[in-house]
Amino acid sequence: MALMRMATAWERFVLKDLPTVGRYARVELTPPGPGELVGVVKGVGGLVKDTLTFRWATVTVKEATVNAIVLAEIAGWFFIGECIGKGSIIGYKV
Known part of the structure; x- marks a missing residue:
């Protein structure tokens, strides 16, 4: 039961933010241009x-x-x- 709650919390709080983190990482972690x-x-x-x-x-x-x-x-x-x-x-x- 606790494992199921942990999986639900992981899905609700972490996985929903991954696309946003990916967008920011793509912009912020690229090397500077000329x-x-x-x-x-x-x-x-x-x-x-x-x-x-x-x-x-x-x-x-x-x-x-x-x-x-x-x-x-x-x-x-x-x-x-x-x-x-x-x-x-x-x-x-x-």
Whole structure:
């Protein structure tokens, strides 16, 4: 009886979402095209220009807060990825 309920729950909650997951995976997991790489290069060029012209010193407090939160999120995911890759929180297994 419990196995039947588990199968019904699996069908109801997991299998109904598989086509949606497949659609998103097909779009999100494809390698970037040449058009996206051009945008990345332009973005990095603009970032270097803004750094050299000290535009970063004239941002509002709201923009600086948003930038700091985005930076903290990127750093957090980087360190979480490192911990997952290492297989532990402290040190590498040599």
